[in-house]
Amino acid sequence: MSEMSKIVRTVSNMLFPFIVLFGIYVIAHGHLTPGGGFQGGAVVASGCAMILVAYGSGWVFGKIKEKRLSAFESLGAVMFIGVALLGLAFSGVFFGNFLAGSNLLFGVTPAVGSTLADINTGGVLPLMNFAVGIKVIAGLFVIVLVMAYASSVKEWK
Amino acid sequence: MSFRNMVAVILLSLLAVFFIFSVLLIHPFGAPNQTQMDDHMIEHTQDETGTNNGVTSIVFDYRGFDTLGEATILFTAVAGVMMIFRRAKK
């Protein structure tokens, strides 16, 4: 896909930070407000796809090789299953929520019923949200990038 | 209409009978007839998983293993697409 006009590129430049900020907010507050790893990751991936459309797959491909993005995605996946295995190590059960109720990170248990949002709750969930968020951002962006670049290459080896 | 379309039409109409019956016999739209599993999850989402969001507590704690499967699905799709396009380079 070739480049778009200058206007589109500058507007997408201005919009991109806000989209990424909103996506990270949705990921971080997954256990309090509607949202979570998948939804926030999809928001950030759509921002990246906007940049891809504005700047063309050649430029983006020069900037980020899909090898590094796939490494990011593997990192997110290993973090997610690592947190689950930590649950096995600490609380004796695979996917055990060993942080809920402990005084470590995110340990506070909210009062039952309608309460104000306290980010320090949720136990393992914010970590899992974060891991899945990385994974979805890198995964969806790689899919869009590879398909866009493949359609622009004239002759496949 | 070729033979293939004839078979497809018969198959489609047979399936339609199944689906229409199942939709008519299902519980009315706003009134589920059994909700014991969901009520347990709504009541205990805060003390058992420590989260305010009922859906996220299910996605990552009560049925967290499904989400691991789901993350694997996304990982498989990315690995599949990258393998299919491994030769599409300059």
Next chain:
Amino acid sequence: MNILEIIIEQSPPLIIAIPLLGAFLTPLISRLSGKARNVFVGIVIALTGFLIALLASDVFANGPRTYVFGAKNLALPVVRILFEVDSLSVFMAIVTFILAFVSLVYSWSFMNKENDGLDKYYTLILLLFTSTLGMELTGDIFNFFVFLEISCISSCALIAFYTGRGESVEAAFKYIVISSIGALFVLFAIGLLYSQYNALNIATLAHVIQYTFLDKIVLMLFIAVLGMKAGLVPMHMWLPDAYGEAPSSVTIIIIGATQASLYGVLRICFTLYGGMFQNVTINSFVIGWIILVLAIITILIGVIMALIQTDFRRLIAYAAVAEIGYIFLGVGVGLAVLSNPGLMEVGKTAMQGGVFHIINDSLDIGLLFLVAGAIYYTTKESSLDKMGGLARNMKYTTIFFVIGLLAVSGMPPMNGFASKLLIYESIYQLNPILSIIAILCSILLLATFVKVLHSAFLGPKLPKFDDVKEVPRSMLLAMGIIAAIIIFFGLFPEFVLNNLVKPAVDALVSNASYISKVLGVI
């Protein structure tokens, strides 16, 4: 609680977590070197096999074992996902492990000519292995659907491995279209069950189900979709294309995935709807006969189409369709006859024949595909009329082909004979015509493969095959492992029958122990 007991107690989730972690790490490790990646994937699969063996010894010794994810004790109503491992799921896990290990050993050298895309190839092999194990161990329907979907996507990507050839991409597209529509209908059926009983756990549903009209629709949808994924006749068109176009080391693991769909049919018919045999006898007889008729048509179509094929791998694919027909024959008799007490024994022997044939069929068809892959590796040739006189310089492959040939058509020294004999015996009591058709088709299968033996291996020496050397050692090792298991099963069928197959069938026939393990009631 010494170390071994802790490992056994934690083994169900670890059997899924270790290969999954391996699959996630493979892209990172393959950036080091190809050798490191091959060794890493080998270690991961061997470790999983060790855990499966441990779990199998424990489950065969003291009954089904459940594992709840996320909480130590099981709270009722069953809210969390739990793994329910009984002897049938462990038996299937052993089958899947053997096929995956052999495929890995085979692809070490089968894939050394491919220069790129190998790290994704091994990742997808591990993911297909994990999802097949997940389908067999899980006790939760939606979890079964999620693993079914992972096996669909990863096997579709693996079928399209030779992207240069149009046929394999087209076969992969046909496979993913049929599989995803089927999976969506399975999701619709799960929604129907959830709306009525508000439960997703198989044991809870089996305890609570009342066979309303909706449940009959759900049963029909499950049998139709999982039967299609297993290769039953009306929707088997994808199987010859998928098996024929995929690289042979991939085809073996896809055979494992197909057997897992077949396990899904068994689990749904016998455990979820098992209560149906006690009170409503008409249904199980009707469903049994539907499956029997479909099985007989599958065998007939599989054998007849195999006779007229010219492409080696498509011929074996149609033979695989016929073999799956034999398994469904055993299962169909079991379903039809298990309800009236008079023929209970016949139903049990039929089920034993069917379940025993699952492992025999996957080993025999797997060996034949390995041989076809070996020929494709050396001669880049897949159609039979262009081959000839390969026996001279590929001696071992020919021996393995003869073993596979005898095993598939159920000749005495090989394992196919024991299970097919059980199936013929039990069907004869139900309806002699069916068993006669089954025996005739088995002989036709033998004729097909003797024709292949003559045209591909014997016959005059073709000049263009002079420089053909024997395949590398690791491919011969893979074929040797399967041939050894086939001969061992063929010579000592009683050993396998008593230790592996009988407990699996007992676990299947009565779902009371399955339900009471979870609900502690009854």
Next chain:
Amino acid sequence: MILNFPFIAVVAMVFIGLFAVLFKRNLIKMVIGISIIESGVNLFLITLGYREGGVAPIYTGLPAGTTYPEGMVMPVPQALTLTSIVIGVAVLALMLSLTMHIYRHYGTLDVRKIRRLKE
């Protein structure tokens, strides 16, 4: 009858999708058909979990006076639909990349022509 209207919409979407897959010859139209079936089944799952006058099962800023669990919509179908949506994305990505390959290899997207070129 009006009460079950969403379920009738589900059946309609499923059959529009099935019609597209079975009768359309263009590959991309088949892929669109499968996406329609997929969104139909997702709609079915979500409508299963609705409770009359229910609120989203989130305790942050809960409107005053909502009694839980009766006043809240059932959360399990929403989690199942999240998984089904991600499956839809994965299957769609794979099918479209295969379609791109078939187009590059055969030059056409017409199912019947591809079958003829294959022999």
